[in-house]
Amino acid sequence: MIVAWNIGVRPDASLVNTMLDNAVRTLQPNEYPVIHSDRGAYYRWPGWIQRTDNAKLVRSMSKKGCSPDNAACEGFFGRSKTELIYPRNWQNVTLWDLMEQIDSRP
Incomplete structure (x- = not known):
């Protein structure tokens, strides 16, 4: 969690x-x-x-080179990218705008 x-x-x-x-x-x-x-x-x-x-x-x-140790976190980041990053066009969006979008997610 x-x-x-x-x-x-x-x-x-x-x-x-x-x-x-x-x-x-x-x-x-x-x-x-x-x-x-x-x-x-x-x-x-x-x-x-x-x-x-x-x-x-x-x-x-995590152990060096053991990706299953981080599976839960990697799954979270993958889902976040699928829901927030990939569906949008981020051209002309500043890094600060992106961070605000990420930080405002429930």
Whole structure:
């Protein structure tokens, strides 16, 4: 289940940390879910690990070259592209317009 997301122009620590902080705020007392990520540097960074440890989250990281580990996320992104991106003509649409469209989706 997706409980928080961020969108930005580059993947950086601020982007992933803000997303994690927003997700942690949705948790109920004594709720400690698994958080799954790819092997990106920001998910191996000590600051990320400390944040997940402080929230008592269980970290799960995909194995290198094992796409089934990310099947749920890849399915979500595939469905999103099918419903939002592919049916529209995005010529003359700025990156900021695209991000606003994505962020405003329920």
